Amino acid sequence: GAGVSQSPSNKVTEKGKDVELRCDPISGHTALYWYRQSLGQGLEFLIYFQGNSAPDKSGLPSDRFSAERTGGSVSTLTIQRTQQEDSAVYLCASSPRLAGAGETQYFGPGTRLLVL
Amino acid sequence: GQQLNQSPQSMFIQEGEDVSMNCTSSSIFNTWLWYKQDPGEGPVLLIALYKAGELTSNGRLTAQFGITRKDSFLNISASIPSDVGIYFCAGQLYKAAGNKLTFGGGTRVLVKP
DSSP: OOOOEEEOSEEEEOTTOOEEEEEEOOTTOOEEEEEEEOTTOOEEEEEEEETTBOSOOTTSSSTTEEEEEOTTSOEEEEESSOOGGGOEEEEEEEESOSOSTTOOOEEOOOEEEEEO | OOOEEEEOSEEEEOTTOOEEEEEEESSOOSEEEEEEEOTTSOOEEEEEEOSTTOEEEETTEEEEEOTTSSEEEEEEOSOOGGGOEEEEEEEEOTTSTTTOEEEOOOEEEEEOO
């Protein structure tokens, strides 16, 4: 079946504009995660969803970042008033559920965001 | 928060060589994972380790979960050109932010010119 998909694959925007990044998880996966990868760095956890709820938003870098998930499927990460330091690859992952061992997170290809 | 130190940051390989990389943490994890990321792609899981002391192989890859639960290593034997890429270790602590992954900084594997 299809893997995790993300759109757009690339986004160039001007400083101060809002952007929306979309993630389509693997069908049936209840857990969804957003990570950010700055150039040459490892991945930084942003937020996770169990179903439609996001119990922990503490990983979001600032209040300009928000995320939602509807219908237990598609998720949107929104960055308002973008800044140049927001430039990064934003990766989405999904897993079948929020259990303990064995719940592999499957990653999408990412959205490459460049803020000019 | 937890920090993962991954080393080396980069390495050059020659076909046929064995390579090794490792990660250490300031605190324990329940699970250690190793991912590989190719350019323009998301990370792909290579090996997952669930028990302290566990040694697991996947083809030419071997990884171990340290006894203290604070470290792990990955070995690649008889490297081939397609082993080039960035390798990430990741730790997982159950019930911490939905089993989020904490990643090391990556080891960039390059081919010797």
